[in-house]
Amino acid sequence: MEVRQMATAFLCHGDKVLMMKKARSKIFDFEFWGGIGGHLECEELNFPMQASYREIEEETGFKQSEIENFKLKYILIENNSGEIRQQYVYFGxxxxxxxxxxxxxxxxxxxxxxxxxxxxSKLITFTIEQYLENPDHDDILVATVTANHEAEALVHWTTMKETMTF
Incomplete structure (x- = not known):
C-alpha cells in the first residue's frame, strides 16, 4: 500500500477564506473546491509546514512574511483507492x-x-465544519475516516496530546 502525504492551507482575511476551484484533478473528474496545497516533495516529508508555505507561494503568490498565525490545526488520515492519504491542514x-x-x-x-x-471532498467538508465550530482551538486534531454500513463516510476526531515515555 502506498502513502500519499499532502499539505493544505486555508488562508483567512477577516470573514473570508481563500479557496481554489479546480476543474478536475488526478483524483476527481469533476469541478471541486479546496484549500491551497499539494503533495510533499521527498525533501519535505519531515517538514510539512515548509511544503505548505511552498505551495502557498506557488499557487497564490503570498510569501511567508505575508501570513500570520499560521498553525497546524488538523492531520487527516484516510484509506482511499488503495493508498493511505495523510494530509496536514494549516490555517493562517x-x-x-x-x-x-x-x-x-x-x-x-x-x-x-x-x-x-x-x-x-467529504474530508475537507468535515474539516471545514470542525473549524467553523471551533475556530480558536489550539490543539491539533487528528481525523480518521471510516464508512458506516451504507458506505457513507464518517469522521472520527481525536485530540493529539504530547505523551511522556519512559
Missing amino acids: ETKHMNFISSDEGELFWIHKSELLDLHT
Whole structure:
C-alpha cells in the first residue's frame, strides 16, 4: 500500500477564506473546491509546514512574511483507492487580499458562511465544519475516516496530546 502525504492551507482575511476551484484533478473528474496545497516533495516529508508555505507561494503568490498565525490545526488520515492519504491542514491569516493567479485553479475569497455550500471532498467538508465550530482551538486534531454500513463516510476526531515515555 502506498502513502500519499499532502499539505493544505486555508488562508483567512477577516470573514473570508481563500479557496481554489479546480476543474478536475488526478483524483476527481469533476469541478471541486479546496484549500491551497499539494503533495510533499521527498525533501519535505519531515517538514510539512515548509511544503505548505511552498505551495502557498506557488499557487497564490503570498510569501511567508505575508501570513500570520499560521498553525497546524488538523492531520487527516484516510484509506482511499488503495493508498493511505495523510494530509496536514494549516490555517493562517493574510495581511492583504491580493493574490496572483496560477495554473492550479481559480482563486476566490469566500465568506465563511458560504464555505459549506461549496462542492468539496467529504474530508475537507468535515474539516471545514470542525473549524467553523471551533475556530480558536489550539490543539491539533487528528481525523480518521471510516464508512458506516451504507458506505457513507464518517469522521472520527481525536485530540493529539504530547505523551511522556519512559
